[in-house]
Amino acid sequence: MSPFACYMFVNRFRRALMHRMSCASVTSALCVFLLLATGSGVPASEPKVIEHRFGTTRIDEKPERVVSLSFIGHDFLLALGVKPVALRHWYGDHPYGVWPWAQEALGDATPIVMRGAIDIERIASLKPDLIVGQWSGMTEAEYQVLSKIAPTIAPKKGFGDYGMTWRDMLRVLGEATWRESEAENTIAALDSRIQNIRDNHPDWQGQTASVVWPGQIGAYTSGDIRGLLLEELGLVIPDSIDTLAGDGVYYVMISEEDLSPIDTDALIWLNSEKDNPLLDSILLRKTLRAHREGREIYSDGLLSGALSHSSPLSLDYALDRLVPLLEAAVDGDPSTSAPTDKEPGL
Numbered sequence: 001m002s003p004f005a006c007y008m009f010v011n012r013f014r015r016a017l018m019h020r021m022s023c024a025s026v027t028s029a030l031c032v033f034l035l036l037a038t039g040s041g042v043p044a045s046e047p048k049v050i051e052h053r054f055g056t057t058r059i060d061e062k063p064e065r066v067v068s069l070s071f072i073g074h075d076f077l078l079a080l081g082v083k084p085v086a087l088r089h090w091y092g093d094h095p096y097g098v099w100p101w102a103q104e105a106l107g108d109a110t111p112i113v114m115r116g117a118i119d120i121e122r123i124a125s126l127k128p129d130l131i132v133g134q135w136s137g138m139t140e141a142e143y144q145v146l147s148k149i150a151p152t153i154a155p156k157k158g159f160g161d162y163g164m165t166w167r168d169m170l171r172v173l174g175e176a177t178w179r180e181s182e183a184e185n186t187i188a189a190l191d192s193r194i195q196n197i198r199d200n201h202p203d204w205q206g207q208t209a210s211v212v213w214p215g216q217i218g219a220y221t222s223g224d225i226r227g228l229l230l231e232e233l234g235l236v237i238p239d240s241i242d243t244l245a246g247d248g249v250y251y252v253m254i255s256e257e258d259l260s261p262i263d264t265d266a267l268i269w270l271n272s273e274k275d276n277p278l279l280d281s282i283l284l285r286k287t288l289r290a291h292r293e294g295r296e297i298y299s300d301g302l303l304s305g306a307l308s309h310s311s312p313l314s315l316d317y318a319l320d321r322l323v324p325l326l327e328a329a330v331d332g333d334p335s336t337s338a339p340t341d342k343e344p345g346l
Contacts (some may be wrong), residue, residue, distance in 0.1 A: 045062070045178065047059060047060045048175050048176055048178070050153055050172060050175060050176060051156075051157065052153060052154040052155060052156055052157065053154050053155055053156065053157045053159075054140050054143045054144075054154045057147070057151045057152060057153055057176075058151065059130060059151045059176055061129070062177065062178040063128075063129045063130035063151075063176070063177060064129055065085045065126065065127060065128045065129050065130070066082055066084045066085065066128060066129075066130045066131075066132065066177070067084060067085060067086045067087075067123055067126055067128040067130070067131045067132070067150075068084040068086070068087045068088060068132050068133075069088050069114075069118055069123075069131060069132065069133035069136040069138060070088065070132060070133055070134050070135035070136045070169075071088055071089075071090040071135055071136065072090065072135050072308075072309045072310075072311055073087070073088070073132050073133070073134060073135055073136070073169070073173070074087040074088075074097070074098060074102070074111070075098075075099075075102050075309055075311030075312070075313050075314060076166075076169050076170050076173050076311055076312065077132070077173060077177070078098070078102050078105035078106055078313060079102075079105065079170065079186055079311065079312040079313050080170070080173060080174060080177060080179045080182050080183060080186075081105075081179065081182065082173075082177050082179070083106065083107070083109040083111065084111050085111060085112065085126055085128065086111055086112035086113070086114055086123070086126050086128075087111050087112075087113060087114065088114050088115075088118075088136065089113050089114065089115045091305075092301075092305060096109075096110065096111055096113055097111075097113045099302075099305055099306070099309065099314065100302070100317075101306060101313045101314050101316070101317040102311075102313045102314070105313060112126065118133075118136065118138065118142055118146075120142065120145055120146060120149075123146065123149060124149050128149065128150045129150050129151070130150055130151055130152075130153075130176060130177070131146050131147075131149065131150050131151070131152040131153070132152075132153045132173060132176065133146075133152065133153065133154055133155075134153060134154070134155050134156070134164050134169050134172065134173075135155070135161070135162050135164065135169070136161070137161045137162070138154055138155075138161075151176075153172060153173075153176055156168055156172065160248055160250070162225075162250060163223060163248075163250065165225065165228060166225065166310050166311060166312065166315065167187055170183045170186060170187060170312060171183050171184075171187070186312045187312075190312060190315060190316070193316070193319065194229075194232050194233065194319075197233055197319065197323060198232070198233050198234045201233070201234065201326075201327070202234075203330065203331070204233060204234040204235055204326070204330055205234040206234070206236060207234075207235055207236065207264075207265035207266065207330055208235065208236050208237070208238050208264035208265045208266070209230045209235035209236065209237065209264050209265060209266040209267075209268065209326075210237065210238065210241060210261070210262040210264040210266075210267055210268065211224075211226045211227060211230065211268045211270060211307070212254070212262050212267065212268065212269055212270065213269070213270045213271060213272075214269055214271075214272055214276065214278035214279050214281075214282065215278045216253065217253065217254040217255075217256060217259075217262070217282070218251050218252065218253050218254065219241050219251060219252055219254055219261065219262050220237075220241075220250060220251050221237060221241055221242050221245045221249065221250055221251060221252065222236075222237035222241075222242055223242075223248075223249075223250055224250040224251060225308075225310035226307045226308065226310065228310075229307065229310060229315070229318075230266075233326075235265075235266060235326075235330075238261060238264060240260070240261040241261050241262070244261060256282060256283065256284060257284070259282070259284050259285065259287075259288055262288075262290075263288045263289050263290050264290060264295070265290075265295060265329075265330055265332070266290075266295055266297060266326055266329045266330050267288070267290040267291075267295055267296045267297065267329075268296075268297045268299055268307075269296060269297065269298050269299060270299050270304040270307070270308075271299070271300070271301055271304045272298050272299060272300075272304075273298050273300060274298045276298070279298075292334070293332045293333075293334055294328070294329065294332075294333065294334035295329045295330070295332065296329065297322075297325045297326070297329050299325075303318060303321050303322065306318035306321075307322070
């Protein structure tokens, strides 16, 4: 029934009943009629309106075919129970580009794995009803084209291409997929765990930490997702690292001739093991207090990946492994130095 026909019928229905029924009875009868006319006993949900750096995106219905262009976005969708029809491969050789901590959530789904630059023609062929790209490097020109294919979500205002926090990403995706309560419950559970770890380690509060990769040495700032986790645990990324990087930059290259910015109370080497040629080639490393006092943590590929994804699924795994390593490193006792971090998997 068209809206106009429905309106005319309701008016006739109301006039006919007014002679026989009270106003309250008429109102009740009209409510029953309207629910039956719409074919549902539950009013339709309001559209979701999401603001981001490129404008506003309106999502009229709960999406069924979601394409994730974010390099880590599929982890967040899977945490909400949403299995994307396609996802963007970041790195690693895990099935469907999904790391071990998220494989159970993926289940038997077989998403298309997209590699490299954003392929607009391929995305269009997938006929998505939602495209998410909060951690994708999406340009405004790409957004304008993608948004003509389906509602598209870019990073929030005030964040860089890869700067949104895990909470912000999850909340936006929860709203976009009609799963706000799932998002808030997940955030509350992780917040509680992080707070408990912080409360149980008062000796960590205010001690310095750095997250570094060897080779051409680089360190992450306090604004990076890896640095943010450490600071939530009570540790502090040194101002020297943030100052070298500058505003809005998430990492900085460190000169091998001056390692002082990373000589912290806990020094986390990513993608590394204790006996690693890249570490051994850093001539001044053995002069670091962190090295002499057993404050170095050698993070293997899986733990490094979990910290780098910093998703609701990877953070639980990362905390399981990182906390005991931090306990051994931060105490400053060389006899309790963090062991070589070798774990085969989950």
